[in-house]
Amino acid sequence: PRTTRLADYRPFGWRVTEVHLTFRLAPGATRVLSRIRFAPLDHAPARMTLDGEGLTLISALIDGAPVSPDLTTDGLTVDVPPAPFLWEAEVEIAPEGNTALEGLYMSGGIYCTQCEAEGFRRITYYPDRPDVMAPFTVRIESDLPVLLSNGNPTGSGPGFAEWHDPWPKPSYLFALVAGNLVATSASFQTAEGRDVELNVWVRPGDEGRTGYALDSLIRSMRWDEDRFGRVYDLDVFNIVAVDDFNAGAMENKGLNIFNSKYVLASPETATDRDFEGIEAVVAHEYFHNWTGNRITCRDWFQLCLKEGLTVYRDQEFTSDMRSRAVKRIEDALLLRAAQFREDAGPLAHPPRPDTYVEINNFYTVTVYEKGAEVVRMLASVLGPETFATGLELYFARHDGHAATIEEFFACFQEVAGDTLDGFARWWTEAGTPRVTVSRHWDGETLTLSVRQETLGGPRWIPLAVGLLGPDGEEIAPTTLLTLKDTEAHWRYVPSTATWETCSAPNGQPKTDGAPLPSINRGFSAPVLLEAGMTDAERRLIFGHDTDPFNRWDAGRQLIRAGFIGLVTEDREPDPETLAAMGRAVRDDALDPAFRALVMGLPSDDDIAQTLAEAGRTPDPDLIETGRERLREAIAALLAGDLRRLYADLAPVGPYRPDADGAGRRALRCAALSCLSVVDGPDAARALYSQADNMTERLAALSVLLRLGAAEDALADFHARWSRTPDVLDKWFALQVGSVKGSRAVETALRLTRHPDFDWRRPNRVRSVLGTMLRHHAGFHSADGAGYKVAADWIVRLDPANPQLAAGLTSPFQTWRRYDGDRQGMMRDALERIASADGLSRDTSEMVGRILG
Ligand code: B3K
Ligand code: ZN
Numbered sequence: 001p002r003t004t005r006l007a008d009y010r011p012f013g014w015r016v017t018e019v020h021l022t023f024r025l026a027p028g029a030t031r032v033l034s035r036i037r038f039a040p041l042d043h044a045p046a047r048m049t050l051d052g053e054g055l056t057l058i059s060a061l062i063d064g065a066p067v068s069p070d071l072t073t074d075g076l077t078v079d080v081p082p083a084p085f086l087w088e089a090e091v092e093i094a095p096e097g098n099t100a101l102e103g104l105y106m107s108g109g110i111y112c113t114q115c116e117a118e119g120f121r122r123i124t125y126y127p128d129r130p131d132v133m134a135p136f137t138v139r140i141e142s143d144l145p146v147l148l149s150n151g152n153p154t155g156s157g158p159g160f161a162e163w164h165d166p167w168p169k170p171s172y173l174f175a176l177v178a179g180n181l182v183a184t185s186a187s188f189q190t191a192e193g194r195d196v197e198l199n200v201w202v203r204p205g206d207e208g209r210t211g212y213a214l215d216s217l218i219r220s221m222r223w224d225e226d227r228f229g230r231v232y233d234l235d236v237f238n239i240v241a242v243d244d245f246n247a248g249a250m251e252n253k254g255l256n257i258f259n260s261k262y263v264l265a266s267p268e269t270a271t272d273r274d275f276e277g278i279e280a281v282v283a284h285e286y287f288h289n290w291t292g293n294r295i296t297c298r299d300w301f302q303l304c305l306k307e308g309l310t311v312y313r314d315q316e317f318t319s320d321m322r323s324r325a326v327k328r329i330e331d332a333l334l335l336r337a338a339q340f341r342e343d344a345g346p347l348a349h350p351p352r353p354d355t356y357v358e359i360n361n362f363y364t365v366t367v368y369e370k371g372a373e374v375v376r377m378l379a380s381v382l383g384p385e386t387f388a389t390g391l392e393l394y395f396a397r398h399d400g401h402a403a404t405i406e407e408f409f410a411c412f413q414e415v416a417g418d419t420l421d422g423f424a425r426w427w428t429e430a431g432t433p434r435v436t437v438s439r440h441w442d443g444e445t446l447t448l449s450v451r452q453e454t455l456g457g458p459r460w461i462p463l464a465v466g467l468l469g470p471d472g473e474e475i476a477p478t479t480l481l482t483l484k485d486t487e488a489h490w491r492y493v494p495s496t497a498t499w500e501t502c503s504a505p506n507g508q509p510k511t512d513g514a515p516l517p518s519i520n521r522g523f524s525a526p527v528l529l530e531a532g533m534t535d536a537e538r539r540l541i542f543g544h545d546t547d548p549f550n551r552w553d554a555g556r557q558l559i560r561a562g563f564i565g566l567v568t569e570d571r572e573p574d575p576e577t578l579a580a581m582g583r584a585v586r587d588d589a590l591d592p593a594f595r596a597l598v599m600g601l602p603s604d605d606d607i608a609q610t611l612a613e614a615g616r617t618p619d620p621d622l623i624e625t626g627r628e629r630l631r632e633a634i635a636a637l638l639a640g641d642l643r644r645l646y647a648d649l650a651p652v653g654p655y656r657p658d659a660d661g662a663g664r665r666a667l668r669c670a671a672l673s674c675l676s677v678v679d680g681p682d683a684a685r686a687l688y689s690q691a692d693n694m695t696e697r698l699a700a701l702s703v704l705l706r707l708g709a710a711e712d713a714l715a716d717f718h719a720r721w722s723r724t725p726d727v728l729d730k731w732f733a734l735q736v737g738s739v740k741g742s743r744a745v746e747t748a749l750r751l752t753r754h755p756d757f758d759w760r761r762p763n764r765v766r767s768v769l770g771t772m773l774r775h776h777a778g779f780h781s782a783d784g785a786g787y788k789v790a791a792d793w794i795v796r797l798d799p800a801n802p803q804l805a806a807g808l809t810s811p812f813q814t815w816r817r818y819d820g821d822r823q824g825m826m827r828d829a830l831e832r833i834a835s836a837d838g839l840s841r842d843t844s845e846m847v848g849r850i851l852g
Pocket of ligand 2: 288307310
């Protein structure tokens, strides 16, 4: 397979000034008629190449005269005149047989599309690249009741509908939906006075579960006006939910298509986490209307230009809607768990990569979440006003264009009037910087010496720093110290409450009365920090810091150290650590959501990664047992507090999916789960049958599964929800996720034979196999069964749905962490996948990179 390189970028030779598409829909044989006007640019060659895959060409005309293009496996080439011309083509495609879910396909009788990144070429011949932008006019011919495309509706009648999208867009934002759907609607008046019709379209029967998505959309639209001055620009905004979707959702202009898991919600069917996810994904896709659609990417290497910026925007939205502190901790958890791991292994790449084989393999945590961190750091080094001015300039200058990271960054350099060069490496270099901070106290002055170890030269690293006194009181407020070179020294000047740069400190350091720095507050830089803290210092920060992130993080470090001690030395966790945890969990002055996060233990994978970084070989079974013992120790110590919490946090009114209610439930469920270790299944049984919401019901079921007491509840759950696919997915996932060790593999295997398992549905496959792959002790069970089941299914799924199969390979990325036996079995599994006949570009690139 061919490698695509950023360095080889060349603009297309023509402008596309107009696109007219007519769809004659039929499941097995859909006709697509295109009329496209091309205008040559100065460098246009005499032959034009168009992308096309899996198309049957029926006819092709240039300026009305039949032509015979040369067909290739990935498109066609044709002689064209040196002046503007009209290209007309008719092709046939078969949406019914499209199991890859890319291009035009069918989901439960609904026609829908997914064109990002390169799916439009499966619909018709076209320059399928994001830097070719054009207005689209679409006519859909079908007897189905609802026919949708991008832009505004311009006409409809029996058997047809027409749409016009006036905003020039790249082909990846094209969308079409046709089916028997019902809408929940609202009207929104923009800040510019435009009335916009909002619709959330779902299958009949699901319309009672659309309210939260619609409300999230309205709040997103208002928020983007208020916070970023971004106003919506069409008369309608449609969201459609489909059950079969490779990704979470897609930001097609004016017609977002969603995985139904990110639309459908009611208290009985969705958990608090689902509600938060729906709010965030609806916002994310809506925010793309400006960051992605009005301004798009010049080429796919620039993917993080739209994704990093849009994730940053949706994170800010969630922070404003819910708790900023809790959101920051959740984002840091994800970044450290998934992105740091990616950056530390064979799949490492910069947020802006410079080569790829299959671009769909680069919709990664590095492009998305690290991309967002880079934007966040840019905002913090520039300060809110300069950042806002730079972003305004970006919107004004690049509206209607396909931009690059350099063009984005130039807007901020310009308004800052300064060179920020060392900052840009965050986009172009892979790897997580390691930052070491050492302290020097001479009895009067505290000096911090900060060093970075970074691939590809020093980057700007913004560290938010505060100081605590001996009793934990804040003696210096948060200040941003930005490390721009390999090393720098700062000293704190109490009289002015400022930090100044200085030379390396000398003299004998003292310890008495030294203030304690709280470094990287709010996770201001996504780095691995080594600050040389003692456990007593961590406890001081955990108990007192004004910065909630560092409070939580100090607690996390303490508990991780306890976990590691159990696993490697069979050492009982430090009672002082558990006592400190208990104080935080009891502290009613703290947000319950925060206390629930404090109770969360590091994942098995986190412990494995920590051990690997320390040069040790992780043993998945010992890690799993260590977790059990840690949980027992916590339960034994805190049982009384947890029983009180469980009772005190009982619901007071009807379920509401807001942050407060979610936080109370999170803490209550964490208490239940921990308590069950000493109290057994009774409370969980009672909660399962009494709960009026899915959050508590699922938490109870998970406890019952862990205790091996779930038989009745499982049957009851299945009976209630067997006809609701998004809820049944939870039933599948929970069974695999809540059992120990190799039983996770056995359970997954058994569930793949369940009559309700359907390997054509990505959500179902991810519920069963995705959960097994993320089950650390299960996937890595010593007999290799996890690797074998994974490889069998990846090979089986790949011909039908390459994106789904390729996505399932990623848990193998850590294979070099483990012992020789496991490494050998993982290598065998990967090599078996690699040698499968006709393996897709997607999966073969992933396996090749993982094997290295
Ligand atoms: N842009 C889409 C992702 C498309 C996935 C392509 N394999 C969703 C999003 O980030 O908003
Ligand atoms: Zn996105």
